[in-house]
Amino acid sequence: MFGKLVNHRVEKNKVYLDFENNKGIVEVINPLVINIFSPLKYQQHYSRAIEELNIENCSIAVENKTSYLEIKTNHLVVKVYDDFKVDFYKIDGTILCEDLREERRPFLRRGTVSVAEDEGHNVEKDFDRHKIEVVKKMFGDEKFYGLGEKTGHLNKRGSYYEMWNTDDPSPHVESHKSLYKSIPFFINLREDSVFGIFFDNTFKSYFDMGKENSEYYYFGADDGNLDYYFIGGECVKDILVNYTELTGKTPLPQMWTLGFHQSRWSYSPESRVREIAKNFREKDIPCDTIHLDIDYMDDFKVFTWDKNRFPDEKKALKELKEDGFKIVTIIDPGVKKEKNYPIYEEGLKNNYFATDKDGVTYVNKVWPGNSVFPDFSDADTRSWWAENQRIMLESGVSGIWNDMNEPASFNGPLPDDVQFKNEGRGTDHREIHNVYGHLMSKATFEGIRKYSGKRPFVITRAAYAGTQKYSTVWTGDNQSFWEHLRMAIPMLLNLSISGISFCGTDVGGFSFDCTSELLSRWVQVGCFTPLFRNHSGSYTRDQEPWAFDEQTLDINRKYIKLRYKLLPYIYDLMWSGENSGLPVMRPLLLHYEKDKEVHEINDEFLFGENILVAPILEQGKTVRTVYLPEGKWIDYWTKEVLEGGTYVIKKAPLDICPIYIKAGSIIPNFPEQNYVGEKEIDQLTLDIYPGDGSYAHFVDDKESYNYRNGEYTLYEFMMNDGKETVINLNIKQNEFKGYETFKIAYNEASVKEVYFNNNKLEFTKQDCSVEFVIPAEKGTIIIR
Structure with a gap:
């Protein structure tokens, strides 16, 4: 495709390359991030993911060697060869990533396709070639992570996936090549190195991680530019931080969004919504949010209410909000084709809808029947859609749920030649499909921000x-299967290390019928997922916490209350993640990548750095092995101290999810509350696990952007554990009302004396801990 390298020139951080048959550019974004680009379709970058590319002013050295061009930064060496083959090295010469010089060699498939297909088998076809292909050599010890919500295990080696957003309601299994999201980013971890690659191409793309042949892996696309970012670093955390510097970080949400959400297709009419709300309060189960699916609308027309089902939605939502319930309503992209329907008429008048190749508004069938599709690739359309969010906000809605935005349609998928404006560049559905939901989310986000003034x-x-900048996500229409509970963890972990921190699943499963045991185990996982939403489908059995029996109700209550207890910890993780890019839910390898035992763990995860969760994921199971990485870990339930670097056996009856706290942790806890904001919290409990460690706790108004102007308070704790435990408390920022006191729960029973600022304190002994109260001010705690 490229031929021999015949010339090059250097302009600042860019190296322009002239090949016999094409052109290329190697751009140094910073010493650890290198962009490889060839204008095969567009002359310039045209990224929907990267909106602010921060190019660091750094020195590069370019030298023409005998058979290649060498580009060197302070951390990486890039060697460019004929045919635009590119190899990457550490500065010390260690090879990181090498292009394959040979042709692809798919393994041999034997047998007769037609005979197998006649019996109904899905048969893998021969592997295709693609317009754009980058084939990389496999060294043998690679492990691959990322690629978003794909099915299968945490480590994606040996798998093949396609990036083509797909609404497939059939049970999701490992053979699914595509689901709802396309995140073309992966991390390559080897014994002595790590790097990431982000292939920024919105056309249908392909990722073969050694399935076709174990000697190489490749990524490619049907069209577009050759445009990928090589992301270096010393550890997995570095890769994730550098990737989110490119595509954006998950912003701090309002705190109520981190509480419990209850949803169903559908809670309708209004009396049913009120019944659900009443049950939560009467049964002493915290809940902040109720979601309304498509049946709240008038004939499924977006931005409308069915007045028979919701006669006075403003009054209803106001009264629900007074009881602490925020309402989130679904909005799909399909706009009903109907005369005198204002959304349709206005969109038609202003050419806001996608068209066929002859310029005629394209029509397909969705929930409302014949529907048209807003062209979210156009800035004017996005502004219009953002304006429409005001309709819902004025009704009292607190959030918007964008569904069916792959886009999904009932009369077959949108044809490839459906036309989109694409910010004046003009293109077809092939290029916009994978970013359609992303752009819809951006428009929705901007409209809510404009008209609510809140996050x-x-x-x-x-x-x-990059969707993480605008929206939380869930993994789509899962099933009430144990296999889907097991699969949820690697899916969410790979989403998390693909930049999307605020994510979750439908707790209990969307389709099929949940069982009491499955819901009991799933709520234990949901307690530790950033988005905690129970959601079920039409004509499935009831799936609310009280829908089964008293034991199931008690278990749901226990873990939903635990979630609310941990809200300040989760909020701190979201706040720090806005700056660091690190997610809430983390694979163990994010912090312990040198430990080979954690590379393939699919059934445990870290919640932040301090909490390890090892849920039960199999029917009937009440005991499991748990791997604890290096260091000391404390069983959350028994307070037993355990040495890490080994496996332990944990008995876990139905009401117990194995949870371990890292020694040296300080975990902030809220008192019991039915919803966020129910009570003013003057006293914060600090759940302290002896050891060396530090912690920062953030306090603000929980909903506005004022914290970005410095209106927050930041408490910093530093703990040193020796013959005595010393905890230094500092208030780094003090521009928002904080706490009056801290209640200290120190998880060690053999305490003889406690001092704060040299004043001896009284304390009470519990079974495995002592408790005492200090003023929330700068000072030093000494525990002997």
């Missing part, structure tokens, strides 16, 4: 790289 809550099913 928007948007939830989307379809996404692309």
